[in-house]
Amino acid sequence: MKRLTKHLPQRLWRRLRDHRDDRGVSMLEFAGFLPILLVIGMAAIQLGLIGYGINQAGSAARAAARAASQGDNGAAAGQAAVSGWLNPNVSAAEGADLTTATVTLQVPAVIPLLPSVTVERHATMPTDD
Template identity: 40%
Template sequence: MAIEYLGFLPVLILVAMAGVQIGLIAYAGQQAGTAARAGARSASLGESAQEGCAQAVSDWIDVDCSGASSGGDEVTVTAVVRIPRFVPGWDFGDATKTATMPLDHTDEESGQP
């Protein structure tokens, strides 16, 4: 009976590792969305989109928001987060999210929005 349990143990470990990896994929996607919104907010205020993105995510997450583009009255930022690998040999690439925010316009004479 104990030998049967030992034979099933690798399957249980693989399922547990896959569960953790799925959680990391979801977390990376959530962090990419947060970074894109924060980067777009920063860029709409005339600040650095990359800095806004980096401050919005966990310290151990690598994010790239270098592709900020503005057109008309809005700015669009795309955040790319590398999905961390927990299971060796499984590579899921990047999580990519885009956010658009209106540009913050102020009345230059009065300084009021």
């Protein structure tokens, strides 16, 4: 009986020590990796916004060039083709044969340390006579 009680606390101690070492490790790993996941997610959102801005600027440039080539207000058509929160700068120059429209807009930054991105698109259409 003496021999059993002598080894029992040591066995229990080893068992508790081995069990206690792994407790909470996965939570610490997740907490350490969470900032990296957040930055990757925000970078993906930023790239999506830049793509959206490029798409909107191209559509606005085509709409402005089309309207200006037909004698309408190209700047107003370009402004109407873009989401208002992008605040585009639209200019259309009508020539004798070709009408060119330029749209410039700022895509806001999602990550605070990065600057906003400027997107510029041009479109050229033949001028209607």
